[in-house]
Amino acid sequence: MKKLLIAASIGLAAMTSANTQAATYEIDTKGAHAFVQFRIQHLGYSWLLGRFNTFEGQFEYDAAAPEKSAIEVTIDTASIDSNHAERDKHLRGEDFLNVKEHPEASFKSTGFESTGEGKGIISGDFTLNGVTRNISFPVERIGEGEDPWGGYRAGFMGKTTLKLADYDITYNLGPASTHVEIELHIEGIRQ
Numbered sequence: 577m578k579k580l581l582i583a584a585s586i587g588l589a590a591m592t593s594a595n596t597q598a599a600t601y602e603i604d605t606k607g608a609h610a611f612v613q614f615r616i617q618h619l620g621y622s623w624l625l626g627r628f629n630t631f632e633g634q635f636e637y638d639a640a641a642p643e644k645s646a647i648e649v650t651i652d653t654a655s656i657d658s659n660h661a662e663r664d665k666h667l668r669g670e671d672f673l674n675v676k677e678h679p680e681a682s683f684k685s686t687g688f689e690s691t692g693e694g695k696g697i698i699s700g701d702f703t704l705n706g707v708t709r710n711i712s713f714p715v716e717r718i719g720e721g722e723d724p725w726g727g728y729r730a731g732f733m734g735k736t737t738l739k740l741a742d743y744d745i746t747y748n749l750g751p752a753s754t755h756v757e758i759e760l761h762i763e764g765i766r767q
Contacts, residue, residue, distance in 0.1 A: 598638035601730055601764025603649070605632055609731075609763035612651055620752030626658035628681075635764055637730055639720070642696060645688040649760070651681040653704075671747040678706045686710070698734065704743040711736060728766040735759045 603610045612628040633649035654675040656667050668675045685700035694717035702711045713736035720730035737757050740746070 598636065598641065598644060599728075600767045601635050601637060602767055603631075603633045603635070604729070604763045604765050605630075607763075611759070611761045612649070613759045613761070614756050616749075616756040617752040619750045624658060626656060628652065628655050629657050630655035633762075634767075635732075635762070637720075637764075642690045643688055645696070645698070646685045647683070647698065647700075647762075648685070649683045649762075653679060653681050672705075672745055674705055678704075681705075702738075704738070705745055707743045709742055711738070723765075729763055730766070731761075731763040733759065733761045 610631075612631050613625070614627065615623050615625045618624045628651045630652035631649060633647065635647035636645060638644050653673045654668055656664055656673065658664055658667065667673055673681075681702070681704045683700055683702045685698050687699045688696050689699075690696045691714070696715055697712050698715050699710065699712040701708050713734050715732055715734035718731040718733060721728070723729050735757065737755050739755050741754065
């Protein structure tokens with residue numbers, strides 16, 4: 577009987593340990609440790625860079641079972657910042673993001689495929705300008721561990737290229753400016 581109780585205790589401890597590895601992380605936007613950035617060619621002569629200053633989200637991550645990883649991010653499209661007030665006003669208008677009609681963009685993952693240690697392809701529904709499309713892009717774990725304040729953090733980055741016309745953005749910026757590159761750099765605090 578004593579051996580059975582010990583075995584049961586060990587089994588329960590192992591199960592509990594396995595379950596505690598899966599965790600929810602809140603994206604650290606308050607500490608400015610996360611970024612949604614973009615770049616697009618300007619007439620084929622240079623790159624225009626910018627970011628979205630306001631967004632929020634969370635992700636699920638389990639190093640032992642990466643296929644269970646998931647993320648949800650919501651972006652305030654009016655927070656676009658290309659370092660030029662008049663351009664940002666145009667980008668918020670009907671020619672581009674139409675923020676009055678569509679104040680948010682979002683990504684909600686639907687699957688994750690591991691491609692190696694700390695790397696994978698995440699798939700999900702991306703909504704921009706009122707259009708939702710399923711996209712997939714590579715992601716990479718940058719690192720994880722305890723922080724100096726007693727918390728636990730994990731950081732990732734992902735990058736994708738979107739065709740503007742797929743999201744009903746057809747303003748003519750020239751043939752070199754039909755696609756925009758989006759980068760997501762996130763650091764999450766385990767809840």
